[in-house]
Amino acid sequence: MSNNPNNWPLWEVFIQSKRGLDHKHVGSLHAADAQMAIENARDVYTRRQEGQSIWVVPAGAISASQPEDAAMLFDPADDKTYRHPTFYVMPEGAKYI
């Protein structure tokens, strides 16, 4: 479907649910330009008070790692537990570290 030349370009949509939180990827949609993409994202992805800010990014502008590289990229971290700050004693009363 996305190969059909009659379709508008694909955009990836990121919504920020609350001020201070990060924008999260919520899905994609078609739109002729950025302005239309924002309006479409408003209608498709924020109908139930999901957000207070919208980012749209042309899907083609995103570079992704290749699934077949996953082992090479991510497996070496498996046995590096010392990279996690798990050997510290938690101060009493600290909820979030």
Add this chain to the structure above:
Amino acid sequence: MSSQEALFTYTLRLADDLLILSHRLSEWCGHGPILEEDIALTNRALDHIGEARNLYTHAGQVEGKGRTEDDLAYLRAERQFVNTKLVEQPNGDYAHTIVRSFLFDAYHLPLAEALTKSSDAQIAAIAAKAVKEAQYHLRHSSDWLIRFGDGTAESQRRAQEALEALWTFTGDLFADDDVQAAMVKAGIAPDLSKVKAAFDVTVDKVLAEATLKRPADGFMATGGRQGKHSEHLGFVLAEMQYLQRAYPGAEW
């Protein structure tokens, strides 16, 4: 006509425009040109129906005969509806749907803004909620009209044809009568000439950007506010009211 009857009729006029336009837009549900627009139109339909429900409830209270929002929406006949002829016009192609909404939005936004200062506290509160929605509606319909007008030769032709076809029905939006005059006098409604001035500014600005021509004011259709409608409203009501007519009192 007592001032209470005038307020009842005026509130119905506000509500009927929104209900009938909402029904027209809901006819696109599942048939939109693309998924995103399908949802955009049904969102708008829900905005309109939300405002209409509040107004019908208020109208029922003003009337004081115990009629509910559902009674007013489902159990009145064609000649008792006082919406403009504009909103009952068929969806046509997408240009017709967009132009119909654009002409209504260009009227609805300044009207809602003015109604926030209404001396009727309930109407003022309903309008205050509607203003933000109306701002978005106008942006949505304006953007599409500009894209059509300033788009391809065919999209421009269709947008201009829709404008020519629907322009006459804008007469109904600004038709003055005793009810309107009584409402202005009571500080409940704004003077329609002020709403018309804002409408003209919006229409001229958007049409210029869309490279579309504003149709000349020729014969302007009126009568909707008196319950005289085009042939289309009966079909809208037949579908909309079917369930309550066939199964009186049915509830979800």
